[in-house]
Amino acid sequence: MILDKFSLKGKVAIVTGASRGIGRGIAVGLAEAGAQIVGVATRKMEETKAQVEGVGADFLGIEADLSSLDPIEEIISRTLEKFGHIDILVNNAGIIRRQPSLEFSLENWDQVININLRTAFFLAQAVARQFVKQGAGGKIINIASMLSFQGGILVPSYTASKSALAGVTKTMANEWAKYNINVNAIAPGYIATDNTAPLREDPDRNRSILERIPAGRWGSPDDLKGAAVFLASAAADYLHGHILAVDGGWLAR
Ligand code: NAP
Numbered sequence: 001m002i003l004d005k006f007s008l009k010g011k012v013a014i015v016t017g018a019s020r021g022i023g024r025g026i027a028v029g030l031a032e033a034g035a036q037i038v039g040v041a042t043r044k045m046e047e048t049k050a051q052v053e054g055v056g057a058d059f060l061g062i063e064a065d066l067s068s069l070d071p072i073e074e075i076i077s078r079t080l081e082k083f084g085h086i087d088i089l090v091n092n093a094g095i096i097r098r099q100p101s102l103e104f105s106l107e108n109w110d111q112v113i114n115i116n117l118r119t120a121f122f123l124a125q126a127v128a129r130q131f132v133k134q135g136a137g138g139k140i141i142n143i144a145s146m147l148s149f150q151g152g153i154l155v156p157s158y159t160a161s162k163s164a165l166a167g168v169t170k171t172m173a174n175e176w177a178k179y180n181i182n183v184n185a186i187a188p189g190y191i192a193t194d195n196t197a198p199l200r201e202d203p204d205r206n207r208s209i210l211e212r213i214p215a216g217r218w219g220s221p222d223d224l225k226g227a228a229v230f231l232a233s234a235a236a237d238y239l240h241g242h243i244l245a246v247d248g249g250w251l252a253r
Helices: 021-032 046-054 072-083 106-134 156-179 194-201 203-212 221-232
Strands: 012-016 036-041 059-063 088-091 138-143 181-188 243-246
Touching (some): 012 021, 012 072, 012 106, 021 036, 021 046, 106 138, 106 156
Parallel strands (some): 138 181
């Protein structure tokens, strides 16, 4: 039956950036659908652990700084040690740096590209190698952005990272579909998290953003749960290389 295909019972999902915001929302959503969760962030994830365990799933927290590739091996080995297999990766950890392009610093360029793109790709590669070894396919969901489609203002490294992430989502999808690995992305619209707090605090930016959203409100991390569960599930077995906008209609304007 079709609803059974959305179940993630028995699956193990790694969610990066699970301490707060969209990552926490997605981790809890996948847990509600039946998955066991491995959360990765630089800090302890007590609130996420409590919410995941509150819906009856196991939670393993791994504290790691994803600005370098060093933690990748440990993320894979500790997940396998605890759960024995990996079925889903959500590449969600991400940062943004705002500075006019005329003054934009090399540091703000490298920090954003390293976490949002470089680590996301190489973690996906490591997880995909594990999927191939396991022989049963798997799901990779990259968290893209409206700035995978648009230029944005004051955020050149972020736009570069998210446009490139959407691009390599398709490359990975093309190469790994033959292993029954589905690589897709979710492009959230304007979601109320720490990442977007400066926009909501600026009355002019806040008003102009809200005026353009047909749904008439900022999104919440809960708004991403449905798309994440879908793309992580067998219901999405024939989806490859898709960038799914969950944006209150922003791109339709
Ligand atoms: P957020 O509230 O700022 O959360 C960012 C998450 O990434 C946190 O869990 C953070 O962990 C983790 N993270 C950041 N740097 C890290 C590092 N060096 N190593 C490990 N983890 C790190 O942001 P958010 O809005 O939920 O964003 C989540 C993702 O969605 C990002 O990729 C973002 O670009 C994307 N996105 C957001 C929006 C939006 O409107 N909010 C729209 C489109 C796309 P710590 O708590 O340990 O710092």
